[in-house]
Amino acid sequence: MPHDCSRPSTEADIYAFDARCVAKRFRHAAIFGALSALQPGETMRFCNDHDPIPLLHQIGDHFGDKIKMAYISREPGEIVIDFLVCA
Template sequence: MSHDCSHPTGPAGIYPFDARGVAKRFRHAAIFGALDALAPGEIMRFCNDHDPLPLLQQINHYYGARIKASYVAREPGQVVIDFLVAA
């Protein structure tokens, strides 16, 4: 499934986060800050140029079951993950 993060459209409660535009040294702090800002039931649609497996481990370790991650797209150069805040 292809998704173009340069056009942030979607239903209410889905907030785009394009990590490709954030300096690498700030990315994880910005991602965790964005996740902390979400209310239960909201989704952060995360876009990146690579599969962020270490980041996913960090998120799982820090948030546990509170954040659910599901891939929207998992293609070379275009990875899109929805992070849902559990209610």
């Protein structure tokens, strides 16, 4: 059976987004595009090599209460944040 990238990689509607694999000049556009594509109840699990504080402020300003953010890991070199789309 072929892989269906339109479905999450886990049963909990969590889509992985590893920013470390995206060229720096495209990261913010790719992240905003991915967040915009999510449906209510879906989560994007974001992985990065640094804590993206300015990006988090931009996401909050752009999406407001539509996106909830929660750190999963804040280890140096391995930042993981869940972005949940609210209804």
